[in-house]
Amino acid sequence: MPELRKDPIMKRWVIIATERAKRPHDFVGTKEEASSSFCPFDYGNEHTTPPEILAFRPADTEKDSPGWWVRIVANKFPALDPEAEPDKFGHGMYDVIKGFGTHEVIVETPDHKANLATLPYKQVKEVIWAYRERYKALEKDPRVRYVLIFKNHGKDAGASLEHSHSQLIATPIVPKRVMEEIEGSREYFAFRDRCIFCDMANQERLEGTRIVEENDDFVAFAPFASRFPFETWILPRVHQYNFGSIEADQIDRFAAILKSVLLRIYTALDNPPYNFMLHTGISGEEGNQYYHWHLEIVPRLTRVAGFEWGSGFYINPVPPEDVGRYLREVELKKQ
Amino acid sequence: MPELRKDPIMKRWVIIATERAKRPHDFVGTKEEASSSFCPFDYGNEHTTPPEILAFRPADTEKDSPGWWVRIVANKFPALDPEAEPDKFGHGMYDVIKGFGTHEVIVETPDHKANLATLPYKQVKEVIWAYRERYKALEKDPRVRYVLIFKNHGKDAGASLEHSHSQLIATPIVPKRVMEEIEGSREYFAFRDRCIFCDMANQERLEGTRIVEENDDFVAFAPFASRFPFETWILPRVHQYNFGSIEADQIDRFAAILKSVLLRIYTALDNPPYNFMLHTGISGEEGNQYYHWHLEIVPRLTRVAGFEWGSGFYINPVPPEDVGRYLREVELKKQ
Numbered sequence: 011m012p013e014l015r016k017d018p019i020m021k022r023w024v025i026i027a028t029e030r031a032k033r034p035h036d037f038v039g040t041k042e043e044a045s046s047s048f049c050p051f052d053y054g055n056e057h058t059t060p061p062e063i064l065a066f067r068p069a070d071t072e073k074d075s076p077g078w079w080v081r082i083v084a085n086k087f088p089a090l091d092p093e094a095e096p097d098k099f100g101h102g103m104y105d106v107i108k109g110f111g112t113h114e115v116i117v118e119t120p121d122h123k124a125n126l127a128t129l130p131y132k133q134v135k136e137v138i139w140a141y142r143e144r145y146k147a148l149e150k151d152p153r154v155r156y157v158l159i160f161k162n163h164g165k166d167a168g169a170s171l172e173h174s175h176s177q178l179i180a181t182p183i184v185p186k187r188v189m190e191e192i193e194g195s196r197e198y199f200a201f202r203d204r205c206i207f208c209d210m211a212n213q214e215r216l217e218g219t220r221i222v223e224e225n226d227d228f229v230a231f232a233p234f235a236s237r238f239p240f241e242t243w244i245l246p247r248v249h250q251y252n253f254g255s256i257e258a259d260q261i262d263r264f265a266a267i268l269k270s271v272l273l274r275i276y277t278a279l280d281n282p283p284y285n286f287m288l289h290t291g292i293s294g295e296e297g298n299q300y301y302h303w304h305l306e307i308v309p310r311l312t313r314v315a316g317f318e319w320g321s322g323f324y325i326n327p328v329p330p331e332d333v334g335r336y337l338r339e340v341e342l343k344k345q
Numbered sequence: 346m347p348e349l350r351k352d353p354i355m356k357r358w359v360i361i362a363t364e365r366a367k368r369p370h371d372f373v374g375t376k377e378e379a380s381s382s383f384c385p386f387d388y389g390n391e392h393t394t395p396p397e398i399l400a401f402r403p404a405d406t407e408k409d410s411p412g413w414w415v416r417i418v419a420n421k422f423p424a425l426d427p428e429a430e431p432d433k434f435g436h437g438m439y440d441v442i443k444g445f446g447t448h449e450v451i452v453e454t455p456d457h458k459a460n461l462a463t464l465p466y467k468q469v470k471e472v473i474w475a476y477r478e479r480y481k482a483l484e485k486d487p488r489v490r491y492v493l494i495f496k497n498h499g500k501d502a503g504a505s506l507e508h509s510h511s512q513l514i515a516t517p518i519v520p521k522r523v524m525e526e527i528e529g530s531r532e533y534f535a536f537r538d539r540c541i542f543c544d545m546a547n548q549e550r551l552e553g554t555r556i557v558e559e560n561d562d563f564v565a566f567a568p569f570a571s572r573f574p575f576e577t578w579i580l581p582r583v584h585q586y587n588f589g590s591i592e593a594d595q596i597d598r599f600a601a602i603l604k605s606v607l608l609r610i611y612t613a614l615d616n617p618p619y620n621f622m623l624h625t626g627i628s629g630e631e632g633n634q635y636y637h638w639h640l641e642i643v644p645r646l647t648r649v650a651g652f653e654w655g656s657g658f659y660i661n662p663v664p665p666e667d668v669g670r671y672l673r674e675v676e677l678k679k680q
Contacts, residue, residue: 017570019529019541020522024570024659037574037646038615089652089660102548104569160651168650179652187355187657194354206354213437234439235352235359239372280373287655308654311372315503316495317424317514319643320622322522324359325424 012090012109014183022186025109027089050086051117051173053077060084063114064143066136079133080140081117088113089179096153096182110153112180116140122173125281126163127272129174135265137176141288142261144178146254149293154180156188156292159253164283167310176286188289192301199300207302210234211245220334223270227263230271232330232337238308239328240279242271242337245304253290253303268305274340275309284309347425347444349518357521360444362424385421386452386508388412395419398449399478401471414468415475416452423448424514431488431517445488447515451475457508460616461498462607464509470600472511476623477596479513481589484628489515491523491627494588499618502645523624527636534635542637545569546580555669558605562598565606567665567672573643574663575614577606577672580639588625588638603640609675610644618645 013026050058053076062074064082071077084092090111097108118126118137126134141159148157161176162168169175184192198206214220214231222230222242230244244267246260256264275282290303318324348361385393388411397409399417406412419427425446432443453461453472461469476494483492496511497503504510519527533541549555549566557565557577565579579602581595591599610617625638653659 015570017568017572018533018545019526021529022570022572022657022659024572024661026571026664027660027662028664037617037644101569102552103544104548156656158652158655160655162650166648168648177652179656181656181658185656185658187655190657191354194356198353209438210353213439217437233352234436235350235357236361237352237357237359282372285651285654287651289655306655309372313501313503314649315497316620316622317493317512319620320493320495320522320624320641321491321514321516321520322357322525323516323520324357325362326359327362329361329363 011094012111014090014096014107014109014181016105018103018105020186023183025089025111027109049122049171049173051081051115051120051171051175052122053120056081059115060086064140066140076120079120080136081120082114082140082144083117085113085115085177090181107182110182112148112151112154112178114144114178116144116159116176116178118174118176124174125276126161126174127269127276127281129269131266131269134269135261138256138261138265138268141176141178142254142256145290148178148180149254151180153182156181156184157290158185158188159288161284161286163285164281164310167283167285169283184292188292191289192291195300195302205249205300205302207245207304208249211247218334219331222274222334222337223267225263225267227260228267230267232333234330236326236328236330236333237324239311239326240275240282240309240333240337241326241330242275242307242333243304244268244271244307245302249299249302251291251298251301251303252293253288254293270342271307271337273342274337275307277340277342278336279309279311282309282311346429347446349431349442349444349516351440353438353440355521358518360424360446362444384457384506384508386416386450386455386506386510387457388455391416394450395421399475401475411455414455415471416455417449417475417479418452420448420450420512425516442517445517447483447486447489447513449479449513451479451494451511451513453509453511459509460611461496461509462604462611462616464604466601466604469604470596473591473596473600473603476511476513477589477591480625483513483515484589486515488517491516491519492625493520493523494623496619496621498620499616499645502618502620504618519627523627526624527626530635530637540584540635540637542580542639543584546582553669554666557609557669557672558602560598560602562595563602565602567668569665571661571663571665571668572659574646574661575610575617575644575668575672576661576665577610577642577668578639579603579606579642580637584634584637586626586633586636586638587628588623589628605677606642606672608677609672610642612675612677613671614644614646619643620645 056074065078066080067078094110096110195206220232286307291301391409400413401415402413429445431445555567621642626636
């Protein structure tokens with residue numbers, strides 16, 4: 011049974027994922043195994059994954075068989091246990107929660123070699139619909155306090171399978187990083203009576219130098235205090251608290267800007283490893299006015315080392331003003 | 346001129362290190378250059394580094410010549426500028442500080458192939474003396490608010506040179522991560538009237554399962570909420586706020602436990618990449634009662650990916666109770 015344990019000083023939580031437990035010799039010598047030729051996400055291998063939770067597929071095809079275009083299954087090696095009750099207990103001075111949580115994999119395409127950046131726009135839209143559907147289903151579970159959708163692309167970004175996929179983890183507590191964003195935007199709202207994300211989007215559009223792209227509903231920019239080279243955020247232009255509130259025409263434009271920004275990064279940096287994380291407000295909680303959902307894309311080009319770990323400071327050798335210009339000027343080949 | 350920029354939501358600072366600026370094609374394809382055969386930290390190459398700030402060397406040898414056993418120089422590619430004044434200014438809604446700071450390299454040994462874990466105990470002691478000397482000198486600078494001593498060992502931990510060295514960065518603000526530790530320990534003190542680090546050391550010694558080693562002055566353990574496999578902390582057993590207050594006999598015992606813990610990790614995991622970070626209270630500030638200096642060692646065995654970046658949660662597949670047992674049971678060969 012995995013456990014959530016809280017660092018009493020920093021109040022950050024860790025998941026001690028006993029189901030994945032490793033012994034020291036597992037870390038010695040061998041780096042990650044090379045990706046084998048077998049892929050559980052290819053057509054015909056549906057029986058090698060846990061049963062599908064959701065799939066977009068023709069009505070005349072069967073569950074867990076080929077034909078789907080987006081497919082969601084439980085992670086075969088979940089960090090958390092969906093059957094657990096999130097009971098809380100103490101261990102001396104420490105706090106523990108039993109490891110309840112949901113860990114799902116969104117297979118973004120049946121095409122083993124495809125890349126989210128170069129997938130047809132229509133397919134990216136389907137992926138966003140799948141995100142929304144799972145998000146809305148999970149936020150109804152009273153044990154769930156937060157749903158994080160994220161993607162690891164490339165081995166250096168932590169992807170263990172090559173086949174294009176994203177992931178979703180639902181946790182019984184609000185993660186520290188999200189809580190800090192919510193607190194930070196609450197403070198700003200108390201001071202200014204405006205949403206800090208709306209203000210950022212406005213200043214970015216006013217200055218223009220860090221803008222990567224925009225459309226009617228979304229704006230993408232390299233944040234002023236970017237932690238990483240080529241870090242890019244995508245925000246709804248109109249204030250929107252919860253990702254679950256995204257509507258059909260917004261999904262069209264979110265898919266368009268996401269695909270296009272990923273394609274710019276793919277082209278400028280020759281398909282670099284990257285992570286993206288979708289941050290959303292917490293449904294049914296206060297904060298509607300001051301928090302604003304967004305997607306953070308961070309290419310993994312530099313190593314995080316002792317200084318960053320020790321300080322929470324980041325050293326970024328590429329000014330975001332340069333990133334804005336480079337990414338705006340990328341020539342996008344017709345897909 | 347580098348700039349410190351503040352993320353207005355998270356209040357984390359980043360260093361936009363323009364002196365190290367890179368263009369997108371610098372990130373394309375080529376991974377880090379292989380370490381060349383020339384090493385600026387070897388005897389005879391002292392003229393290829395910035396002039397030495399401090400060196401332990403025989404009285405009859407000259408500055409910036411061979412003969413030293415520990416040598417400290419400015420980083421040749423500093424993230425911050427020691428000549429700058431830390432002026433503050435606004436940029437629209439954003440906060441900026443001119444990039445003042447000191448970035449030094451502590452060359453731990455003249456032996457190019459040596460490893461801190463297997464260096465003679467006496468030499469590790471000299472390294473700690475060098476840390477203390479630079480720490481005490483820099484904390485006197487009124488522009489300096491924090492001095493972070495850290496080490497990157499191995500390429501996967503961010504070391505760009507193989508020759509054993511640690512680093513020190515002095516910043517004009519207290520880093521967010523340190524501030525959070527100070528705040529967290531302040532809250533605990535307000536509630537319990539005791540130092541949280543002292544309480545942790547006591548609970549760890551009481552339980553014993555996560556203890557790696559202890560001596561008269563220090564205790565080393567795998568923290569209950571370890572973020573990473575084989576994460577190990579070293580704390581003074583008696584309450585001590587500021588690393589600068591460490592005394593001669595404590596230095597002996599700190600060197601002994603540091604060397605021994607690193608050797609256990611080196612032996613158990615076959616010389617893995619790791620970072621360590623020394624966290625200390627801020628001199629001249631309040632907090633003497635509730636903060637407690639310590640060293641955090643984190644072997645780099647797993648990749649930090651989208652979930653960790655997006656949530657601040659960590660997934661750790663190795664329970665710290667197992668780490669305590671493994672590392673206690675390592676057979677240390679006589680050095």
